[in-house]
Amino acid sequence: MKYDKNNIFAKILRGEIPCEKVYENEYILAFHDINPQKKVHVLVIPKGEYVDLDDFNRKASDKEIIEFSKAITYVAELMGSKVKGYRTLTNIGSDGGQEVPHLHFHIFSGEKIGKMVS
Numbered sequence: 879m880k881y882d883k884n885n886i887f888a889k890i891l892r893g894e895i896p897c898e899k900v901y902e903n904e905y906i907l908a909f910h911d912i913n914p915q916k917k918v919h920v921l922v923i924p925k926g927e928y929v930d931l932d933d934f935n936r937k938a939s940d941k942e943i944i945e946f947s948k949a950i951t952y953v954a955e956l957m958g959s960k961v962k963g964y965r966t967l968t969n970i971g972s973d974g975g976q977e978v979p980h981l982h983f984h985i986f987s988g989e990k991i992g993k994m995v996s
């Protein structure tokens with residue numbers, strides 16, 4: 879799938895639409911989900927143009943992959959999610975339930991997350 883430069887997260891990265899920022903560095907941006915499913919629901923996205931995790935793993939540099947992976951732990955710590963635990967997930971494609979075609983990991987915490995899949 880070709881990367882769509884007009885997807886909503888690309889617009890957030892370009893500063894064309896706002897987000898409630900949690901953390902940012904050279905490689906990633908983390909912000910609150912606009913429609914939180916749990917008390918804490920944060921999204922972590924790479925700054926590079928990657929459709930999903932598979933696209934990222936195929937095309938991103940080792941540095942980008944390492945920094946993205948580390949950022950998930952960093953943001954979870956920042957949100958207090960390490961205290962009682964959290965869930966992180968990424969959706970891929972239509973069967974996976976992906977709505978926004980820019981790689982993002984969800985971080986859920988602050989309460990029991992419940993069933994792994996429904």
Ligand code: AMP
Nearest residue numbers: 886897910911912913969975976977978
């Ligand atoms: P997914 O189904 O994995 O693609 O998840 C996309 C997520 O992006 C959903 O949880 C949406 O609530 C969230 N979302 C969509 N638009 C925005 C936005 N403008 N700011 C923050 N989160 C958003």
